[in-house]
Amino acid sequence: MSVDSKELSSEEVKVEDESNASEESEVKISSETKSKGKKTPVKKLSPSEIIKAFEDAQQTKDLPDIYVGDTVRVGVRISEGNKERVQPYEGVVIAKRHGGIHQTITVRRIFQGIGVERVFLVHSPQVASIKVERRGKVRRAKLFYLRERVGKATRVKQRFDR
DSSP states (O other), rough: OOOSSSSSSEEEEOOOOOGGGGHHHHHHHHHHHHHHTOOOEEEEEEEEHHHHHHOOOOSOOOOOOTTTTEEEEEEEEEETEEEEEEEEEEEEEEEEOOGGGGGGEEEEEEEEEEEEEEEEEETOTEEEEEEEEBOOOOOOOGGGGGOOOOOOOOOOOOOOOO
């Protein structure tokens, strides 16, 4: 199985299967002879290294530093029929979970007097952009206590040092 990675653009990446070692050596010989007599270097990676390289290539690179308590504006791609548009969703980040490509943020906002929370997969293609509107000064990792608060009690102090 040959996979081209962004980091290893000119090298082939092969998955070694121990049960098919004899078949793999035949594939290696045939792939080397197909390239007009030139031998290409073959680097063997474990399946976990291939998955890690793929996940690194899929992550969004231009993300701001997002902390719990920040007010963010998330641009969400919405497709209506054959048209696609970006709809902003602004609220306070009350939780961050996981890491890497699986990182999620929970954003809470008040819409028509009712609290609405959405969980966004940060590296998803449905998330067009994330912009930090203001930094919040909080002392907890999860702000679930904001769910019980109403009106001005839901405000978070602004932080100026980040």
